[in-house]
């Protein structure tokens with residue numbers, strides 16, 4: 001049976017990389033349950049704003065659940081100790097098993113944070129952990145049954161997406177691609193009387209963010225001459241989505257990438 005014997009520092013150094021692999025593996029399916037960074041910023045007006053970044057997030061261990069702390073606990077509880085030499089001996093299987101066990105109550109051990117908020121959190125609590133960052137990209141991908149490139153028509157993409165997402169219907173969502181750093185939508189007044197969804201499509205990396213407008217919550221006057229259509233402008237963002245004219249934050253529901 002393979003085992004490792006060494007000081008705590010040696011455990012960190014030699015088994016640290018292995019623990020990142022395990023954390024990556026455990027974290028990946030959990031991204032479904034925390035889709036974006038929940039940390040808050042204070043804006044210029046002193047108002048709190050949830051970060052909301054979603055594309056790739058760090059699996060950030062909480063301040064008293066760092067990998068160093070978890071490793072130390074495992075060594076204290078399960079390893080053979082040599083007090084004279086301050087070394088520990090444990091089989092690799094047992095070590096891995098216990099390291100996985102430490103993550104059973106996942107969200108009390110790890111929060112997904114964007115890199116900026118991960119750093120801010122670690123600085124605030126003076127967290128000292130293994131140095132390597134564990135990045136978990138957004139997990140959801142869909143594989144279109146057609147060739148996709150930057151010229152693929154958005155309506156074509158919408159047609160592909162709608163049947164995949166349970167709450168979407170042909171008539172309760174619209175899609176837009178990034179144009180001059182904005183997503184522009186022109187829903188009808190009538191459409192916004194029901195819950196409505198905006199598919200913010202990025203034709204460069206083929207990602208889609210879905211935003212929700214709850215029924216009757218967006219008060220914009222119709223602009224078109226027939227008074228039937230509203231124009232919505234959402235500045236391109238990977239985190240906070242708001243409608244320009246009303247300054248209203250739009251609820252981010254989920255995101256995914258289209259991959260051929």
Ligand SMILES: [Zn+2]
Nearest residue numbers: 037051114117
């Ligand atoms: Zn963040």
